[in-house]
Amino acid sequence: MSHTEALESVERGDYPRALVAAREALSEADAGQVRLTLAWIELERGNPRGCARELRKAREFGVSPARARCLDGLRLCAIGAYEQAVTELSAVMDSLQADPKWLSNALIGRGVARGYLLRLPAADRDFAEAARILTHLGEHERVATCIHNRGFVALQAGDLPTALELFEQASDGIRAGRAEALIDHASALLAAGMTRDASALLERAEPLLAGRASRLAEAVLAAGYCALRAGDIDHAASEAKRAQELFRIQRRPAWIAAADALALRTNLVDVSAARRVADRCLRWGKRTEAAELLLDAAKVAPDLLTKLEGERNANTARLRAIGWLARAKLATTSQARTAACRAGLRVITQYAAAMGAGASELAAELAAVAIDGTRRARTVFGWIERQRITLLPRVHTADLVQLRAAESNGDIRNAVRFENRLRRRVSAIHRHGDVDRVRAAIGDRFLVNYFMHGRELLACTIADGQVRSHRLGPLDPVELRYSAELSEKLDAQILEPLGIGDRSLVIIPATGMSDLVWAALPSCSGRPVSVAPSAGAWLSATRSTPGTSTFAVAGPELVHAQREVALVGHPTGKSTVDEVLADMDGADIVHIAAHGTFRRDAPMFSCLRLSDGPLYGYDLARLKRAPRILVLSACEVARADVFANVLLDRGGQALIASSMPVPDEAAVDLMVAFHQHLKAGVAPAKALADAQARYGHLGFSCWGSG
Missing domain, CATH: 3.30.420 (Nucleotidyltransferase; domain 5)
Known part of the structure; x- marks a missing residue:
């Protein structure tokens, strides 16, 4: 085998084959260049000691000192010595000006190190400059990798929508075998609370990591955090143990610290160990892992909160909120406690859409601290309201059309893709009641x-x-x-x-x-x-005003839907998604009898089945004004908050929907009675209660103001 074959195998990500080819090429090619390639391969395989050994041999054979120093800087980054990596890679930049491919390597490595050190604007500049150089060289896949790395910077900053958008933008240009792209994308999905999607990506990544122990260990650690977020403590503990073993074999102290932190969070019995591991995480740039470990440990050792107060001025919103939470818990006066809780909630309110799933959890913790410090019921009510954050979808019609098409064609891959694109387009509202x-x-x-x-x-x-x-x-x-x-x-x-x-x-x-x-x-x-x-x-719902029309629609494949729609006594509308939405905009009363699907893994994609496909909760965001009363005679859709949230945000008064499977024959009498009461001038909540008293509740509730 030749050195060229080894390099081609590296480009394909086939590191076991590349290693064999490079070793066989030692006797036939420039030994210094081959040793440099071997050093690169060992680094990718998760063997930093082997990388250092091959670098020493490469230098003995007179390989380019600048390239060797660049690769040593990348090795330092891989083991978590980020400060040293930045110093080494910065020092070699001038020597690589005439070697653009290796200059881009140095910029990418320094960007990664700066990203972990939370020097985020500088990291983003490094990736942008590397992308410019690689575009000029025509290396389009590596340009996509730079875009992906800018997503990593956004993730470090806690800006989840931007991170997900950049990962999506980069995905078409990165070959399917790039497992590290899947791992980073999974980390963003995990932070956004999309645990099931993150786990699915990690399952795809693991088989691609044969012969690449470093990336395998990172995937295992990410899977452990997925399990922790999902509440599967046993699985999280087993993955933490596996990651610890892999990182220790690789002698990667930064990642060992992160794995130790996860292990402790699954079974926190040794507070002194938590203190030591948090210190190691901080030393090696794992700041978020340290903060989350200390926050858990502080439940049994409150003095640890003193280590978190300083995060109030951190680069990311999550760390700043944790810092204010620590200060609130440490406060010795009611005034100081209230001020810290207010400051923490201001951070969360401002960045809730970017923070993802963790925003509501931290808001609730801050409210709980404030509530513990008061006995006044009015004050308790105020804090309960302040911590309520509602995420609303932002309309993007083209992606909704593409999603519907992918689902109707059974194209699961593209359906998932468009779901992810839509999920990052959310805005947070914080409308608490005085x-x-x-x-x-x-x-x-x-x-x-x-x-x-x-x-x-x-x-x-x-x-x-x-x-x-x-x-x-x-x-x-x-x-x-x-x-x-x-x-x-x-x-x-x-x-x-x-x-x-x-x-x-x-x-x-x-x-x-x-x-x-x-x-x-x-x-x-x-x-x-x-x-x-x-x-x-x-x-807000109490101030809703009457709309201009009423209509009823029956979805397909529901035996009694047509009869129900005929009997409720409203004009019948057409049942395609676009026509239903057009008629719904500004209407007074709308009744839809259709199959409903609740998505526990992604409630915003719960839907009603209409004649040409699903009508999602996201679709309601296309309305300028919601109907005053929307009746969804469908299974379980009330469990998806998105329908009520969007309806009330768009000026609606009431949503009538069920949180249970609904037998369609039984629903007919209930719905007919409900509409008869409405026509008699009865308010929606009483109309529903009176109908349920006669025909059973069937899981229906009135959301909004009845």
């Missing part, structure tokens, strides 16, 4: 605002002009999934103690309550109940 405005608007109704404080459920109620707070005890999240079966037990815990009387109810659920079937609870039976994502959203 307690005095809510109290003035509530009238003779009874409002309950729930909040999960750790494992304990809190409630703030407003009724008869009074604001009260209630501690309702520990709540098992699993029970919420079986609320129809455990209705009496749940009712006794979360509603009976509140003293509702015979008043209408307004419920603001806590995070995790989307599966709860409110109509199944005895206290809700026969009672008008309105459910809203926040008190502010409920207030």
